[in-house]
Amino acid sequence: MNAMNPILEVENLSLATRSNHKLVTDVSLKVEAGESIGLVGESGSGKSLTLRSIIGLLPSGIEQVGGNIRSNGRCAMIFQDPIRALDPLCPVVRQLAEVVYYRQKVSRKVARTIALELLEMLGLPDSLKHTDRYPRQLSGGQCQRIVIAMALACKPGILLCDEPTTALDVTVQRQILDVISRLQKELGFAMVFVTHNLAVASSMCSKLCVMKEGRIIERGDTLPLLQNPQNPYTQLLISSVLPLPDLERSADL
Numbered sequence: 001m002n003a004m005n006p007i008l009e010v011e012n013l014s015l016a017t018r019s020n021h022k023l024v025t026d027v028s029l030k031v032e033a034g035e036s037i038g039l040v041g042e043s044g045s046g047k048s049l050t051l052r053s054i055i056g057l058l059p060s061g062i063e064q065v066g067g068n069i070r071s072n073g074r075c076a077m078i079f080q081d082p083i084r085a086l087d088p089l090c091p092v093v094r095q096l097a098e099v100v101y102y103r104q105k106v107s108r109k110v111a112r113t114i115a116l117e118l119l120e121m122l123g124l125p126d127s128l129k130h131t132d133r134y135p136r137q138l139s140g141g142q143c144q145r146i147v148i149a150m151a152l153a154c155k156p157g158i159l160l161c162d163e164p165t166t167a168l169d170v171t172v173q174r175q176i177l178d179v180i181s182r183l184q185k186e187l188g189f190a191m192v193f194v195t196h197n198l199a200v201a202s203s204m205c206s207k208l209c210v211m212k213e214g215r216i217i218e219r220g221d222t223l224p225l226l227q228n229p230q231n232p233y234t235q236l237l238i239s240s241v242l243p244l245p246d247l248e249r250s251a252d253l
Helices: 047-055 092-104 108-121 140-153 170-187 198-204 222-227 232-239 247-252
Strands: 008-017 022-031 036-040 062-071 075-078 158-162 190-195 207-212 215-221
Touching: 008 047, 022 047, 022 062, 022 190, 022 215, 036 047, 036 198, 047 062, 047 075, 047 158, 047 190, 075 140, 092 108, 092 140, 108 140, 140 170, 158 170, 170 198, 190 198, 198 222, 207 222, 207 232, 215 222, 215 232
Parallel strands: 036 190, 036 207, 075 158, 158 190
Antiparallel strands: 008 022, 008 062, 207 215
16 A cells, blocks of 8 residues: 555544534544544544544534545444443453454355454453353453454454543553554554543554544644644643652652
8 A cells, every 4th residue: 555545544634423523623634554543532522522433423413514524444433431332231252253254255254263363462361252241241442352352353454443442440441552563463454543632642653643623733743743742732732741859859759
């Protein structure tokens, strides 16, 4: 896939309510195969709506009113709340096997085998191979790994991540981010990663797009953008990141 043929291209995307209140205006981005692009900004800036429009899961009452979306690969999505993303009435291995069965067009037996291989890849307990469990019987981090496995079962060329660690505690967040990074290196999918956390964005994404009030106001390679932001809003976002306290000074007090 060369620069003239990106795996995903969003061109002048505009989204609005049925009463014509604009929520996203003229958003454009290109993603090359294997590339990671972050959409960052405060809550309500249009990040998640942009992501949902790519996969065709806009909330009821919101419509695409302009622009084009072109993809040259299968898209899959990881949602920010793993509990709500799973069917509470169906055991998780069965859920995952169903996704494999329908998306990979294999037999039920092969689908279960592939599902168990995905669970092993994601470091889930071996006990699930013998005793399936409902989402409520797993931790939030384990449920998020199941959601990631479901996305990977679609064999995506593009993985869409909608703040996938927001609902998790900080130690589990790091584990999940490490899993996603490792799998991207192993499987080579492109990624669009939505987050309001600049530290997460800087660790996961090679390029950033900063969104404010439904528009991209600044974009660029991650490190130069964070070191030398041009837009006052980007500067404000960076300055609002709380620094760690001076630990040596604190120890002397």
